[in-house]
Amino acid sequence: MSPLVYYLFTLAFFVFAYCILGWGLNLQFGHGGILNFAYIGFVAIGAYVTGALSLGKPSGGQSYIFGFSLPFPVGLILGGLAACVFALLVSVLTFRRLRTDYLAMVLISLSLVLYDFINNFVPLFGGADGLTNVPEPFADALGLDTNTFVPFFAGVSLLVALLMWWVMSRITNSPFGRTLRASRDDDEATAALGKNVFKFRLISMLIGSFYAGVGGGLIVEFAGAFNTSAWLPGETFLIFAAVIVGGVGNNKGMILGALIVPVLFTQLPKFIPDIPGHPGLILNIAAMAIGVLLMLVLWFRPQGVIPEKKRLSKLPPLSERHRSTGAISAQLTTEETL
């Protein structure tokens, strides 16, 4: 297989993985209005747990917990659930007490502390060295080598992504999704209608974290290794940028966002040769470009490339059903967008 095709499959994999990550954050932030600045931490937990469960007993100077050699989807699902459990802990401690900005402060701190802790506490997930030689799923059973594994696993990830897209659109189109968006736009009014805003946010946080964990798990199984350099707290911003560029509160836009931001701005620049004497300059410039791109999108097109669609009621407007109370217009059946 030519290097170009191999490379395209690698990029395709990252699009699928970032779609999953983006949908999770989109549920929390786009639909729920939770500024989860620790999102990459949940991705990392999913990746570490999936990796450590899929690996065998630690050997050769590696150290990590678990090591159960679990087969493919089991480790991935448990990784997602681990991220969920962590999210439950965090949400119960913080959601009731804090308004948006305090919550963001606490979450960004959490992200840094988690990073610092996993980096220092070697017995947990190998410290700064992280996990290496994570088995490639099905590679032994199907006799895949490095060349054939990449397209194969890109296909597997596509299936996982499609499944998760379907589930996510069911969630966001359900009454649950509607209430969540209502609480994003005006939490007091939603609470006044008898909805338990805390519960809705908690559930969106849990589902979103499951997506984060599964996305992280796919990445560790694809790359075969994971360490702290892969999830610097700034990575969270990358996923935020993808969600905002693609379109907040919009699952389809996310695919475009995953194509534009993580792939075009971070995976591609990794293959541009370094400018002699300035190692890492290209990646620095790419990161700055993402920041600038995000600000431009927020200013000129805050609804994103593909805007969140106004979800209108299928019923005829109230004014046509009850001519006498025509003053209450169709506005009541539309949802305010951002």
Added chain:
Amino acid sequence: MSELFLAIGFGLVVASVLALSAVGLSLQFGITNYINFAFGDFMAIGAYTSWTLNTGPLHVNIWVAMLIGGLLVGVMAVLLNRFLLAPFARRFQKLFYILIVTFGLSLVLLNLVSSIWGDEVQRYNISNQAPQHIGPFLFTVDQLVVIGIAIVAMLAIHFMLTRTRIGKSMRAMSDNSTLAMTSGINTGFITTLTWFLSGLLAGIGGTVLGITQASITPGSGETFLFVIFAAVIVGGVGSIYGAMVGAVIVGLATEVAALFIDPSYKLDIAFAILILALLFRPSGLFSRPGKA
């Protein structure tokens, strides 16, 4: 016992660095009512500017370099507010737009710093000093100067807020900016001035952080930012005096705790304090109505 005093001594040094930065963050929060997530990178820019002045061909004295770096960051903060943050804050009612913009700004500035100055660990050109015994404590001259700078700055801010017209206008604006505006306070000028002071303190804080940690990296300001958050939340967000007290509590607690646990988990102690504060006094020690 002597170890405990050593830890308390260094805790006071950390508290001084924290107080400078936490007050800088709080001043700006009080006026604009949103957190500046790029504050840690403001600190890094101050630290590197004074590093260039200090170790470059100019060989500026470190304390003069610190001041110049601070002034520069102050001007930068004013410009960033004028041309980036203020327009966003005016245009979008929802808080999370402006928070994401400052978060994005932090990414841009962090990468700007590392592309200008590189990722290697740098040090200031300051002579090694033998620590001196002062009572039961042990301080180097530089550490004493840092504590002195913090005390002078805190007193200056206290007198500014309580005795001068500008300081009173700031407090008025932070209580109720619409009312302040209708009372004839020039809110635009006060906002600009506050951003300048916040940047100045960030720049100075970044340099003294580099001096006390004996190293500067592009990310050190960002990592320290969350220790600042801990101090600010313990004290009560937006409260200047709360930030000062929070700085002392967090600074002492992290250094004293390092006696009992592996010092590489110092950050986790700051986070534990943050969580405890949220559990038992979420509005902080010096909470003000309407700000929690």
